[in-house]
Amino acid sequence: MSWFKKDPLQIITFQSYGTDSHFYARGRALEDESIDLEDQHIWHLIVNTWKRFETDEIKHVGLDVKLPNNKILKVTTDENGYFIAEDIIGNLRDLTNEEGWLPFELSYNDVNIKRTIQNKNRFPGELLIPSNKADFCVASDIDDTILHTGVVSILKWKVIYNSIFKHAKNRIPLEGSADFYHKLHRGVSGNNANPIFYVSHSPWNLYRYLELFLRQNNFPKGPILLRSLSNLLRKKPQDEKPQKQKEIMNLLKTYPHLPFILIGDSGEHDPDIYIEIAEEFPNRILAIYLRSVKHKKKMLRVKGIVDSYKTTPMLLVENSQQAIEHARKSGFIA
Structure with a gap:
C-alpha cells in the first residue's frame, strides 16, 4: 500500500x-x-x-x-x-x-x-519548418533584449529576484520590442513568415515561464532554445563555445540558404559572440542589433567594438524605434 x-x-x-x-x-x-x-x-x-x-x-x-x-x-x-x-x-x-x-x-x-x-x-x-516565403531568419536573445532581467546587476541578484518573485504575466517587455519582432516576422512584403528563434542562457526548467511571457506580450511565435541545468552548473573547458553561440551556429548550418539578423544586448557577451559568428559565416549575417543597457563600463567597451567593426552592420540602439528605422532603410521590413 x-x-x-x-x-x-x-x-x-x-x-x-x-x-x-x-x-x-x-x-x-x-x-x-x-x-x-x-x-x-x-x-x-x-x-x-x-x-x-x-x-x-x-x-x-x-x-x-x-x-x-x-x-x-x-x-x-x-x-x-x-x-x-x-x-x-x-x-x-x-x-x-x-x-x-x-x-x-x-x-x-x-x-x-x-x-x-x-x-x-x-x-x-x-x-x-521555415516557410518558402521566408527571406531571412531572426535569432534573438531574451534576457535584457526583450525582457528586463538585470543580467548586469551585482551577483545577478535581479535575475534571481525577477524569476522567483515576478509572475510571467507581470514581467514587462522592453518597449516596442514585440512590434519590432512582428515587423521582422512579416518582412518587407508584410506576408513573409520570417522565423524568429529565441535563444537564452536560461535552463529548460524556465521554458513554460518564458513561453507564457512571450505569448502574453504578443511576441511572434517561435522556438525557444535554452540549455540543461547540468550544463549550466558544470565547469566548461576554456575553449568551449557558449551554448547560445552553438545554438545560433547550428541554425545557420540548418538553413544554409537563409541569411540571419542577430539581436542581443550590450550587457554580457552578445557583441563578442555575434561578431565571431559573423566572421565564421561571412555574408550570412544581414545586421546585428544590440540594445543598450545601463552600465557605463560595459557600454564604453561595447561602443568601442561597434564603432570599429565594419564587416557587418552593427547597431547599438537605445530603443526599438531606432532598430525599426534601420531595418526599414535596409529593406528588411515594410
Missing part, C-alpha cells in the same frame, strides 16, 4: 525546428507538479519556482512520436528525462500550416501507464 499519491505523468515538448527532410523534436518527461501558471500570489510564485527546479523526471522510458501522416517515431528518455526525436523524412513541409508549424503528438508507449492526467496519454507538440 502506498501512503502517498503519486503525481500524474506528463510530457513537455519544447518548440523546435527542422527542415523539409529533417524531423527534430525535443522535450522532457516529468511528473506533473501542477505548476499554476495563472496564480500570482507571492507564496505560489515561490512554490512554483521550487517545482520548476525540483523536478521528478521520468528516466529511461519509451515514448511514441506520432506525425500527422501517422508515421510513428520511437524514442527513450535519458537520465534526466530529456528526449530527442530525430529522423530523415521526406516532404515534411506538406504537413505544416502556412506559418511553417508542423503538429505532432507524443505518448508513453507502455499501454499500462495510467498515471497521465485524466488517463489521457496524449501530449501535443510542434516544430517549425
Whole structure:
C-alpha cells in the first residue's frame, strides 16, 4: 500500500525546428507538479519556482512520436528525462500550416501507464519548418533584449529576484520590442513568415515561464532554445563555445540558404559572440542589433567594438524605434 499519491505523468515538448527532410523534436518527461501558471500570489510564485527546479523526471522510458501522416517515431528518455526525436523524412513541409508549424503528438508507449492526467496519454507538440516565403531568419536573445532581467546587476541578484518573485504575466517587455519582432516576422512584403528563434542562457526548467511571457506580450511565435541545468552548473573547458553561440551556429548550418539578423544586448557577451559568428559565416549575417543597457563600463567597451567593426552592420540602439528605422532603410521590413 502506498501512503502517498503519486503525481500524474506528463510530457513537455519544447518548440523546435527542422527542415523539409529533417524531423527534430525535443522535450522532457516529468511528473506533473501542477505548476499554476495563472496564480500570482507571492507564496505560489515561490512554490512554483521550487517545482520548476525540483523536478521528478521520468528516466529511461519509451515514448511514441506520432506525425500527422501517422508515421510513428520511437524514442527513450535519458537520465534526466530529456528526449530527442530525430529522423530523415521526406516532404515534411506538406504537413505544416502556412506559418511553417508542423503538429505532432507524443505518448508513453507502455499501454499500462495510467498515471497521465485524466488517463489521457496524449501530449501535443510542434516544430517549425521555415516557410518558402521566408527571406531571412531572426535569432534573438531574451534576457535584457526583450525582457528586463538585470543580467548586469551585482551577483545577478535581479535575475534571481525577477524569476522567483515576478509572475510571467507581470514581467514587462522592453518597449516596442514585440512590434519590432512582428515587423521582422512579416518582412518587407508584410506576408513573409520570417522565423524568429529565441535563444537564452536560461535552463529548460524556465521554458513554460518564458513561453507564457512571450505569448502574453504578443511576441511572434517561435522556438525557444535554452540549455540543461547540468550544463549550466558544470565547469566548461576554456575553449568551449557558449551554448547560445552553438545554438545560433547550428541554425545557420540548418538553413544554409537563409541569411540571419542577430539581436542581443550590450550587457554580457552578445557583441563578442555575434561578431565571431559573423566572421565564421561571412555574408550570412544581414545586421546585428544590440540594445543598450545601463552600465557605463560595459557600454564604453561595447561602443568601442561597434564603432570599429565594419564587416557587418552593427547597431547599438537605445530603443526599438531606432532598430525599426534601420531595418526599414535596409529593406528588411515594410
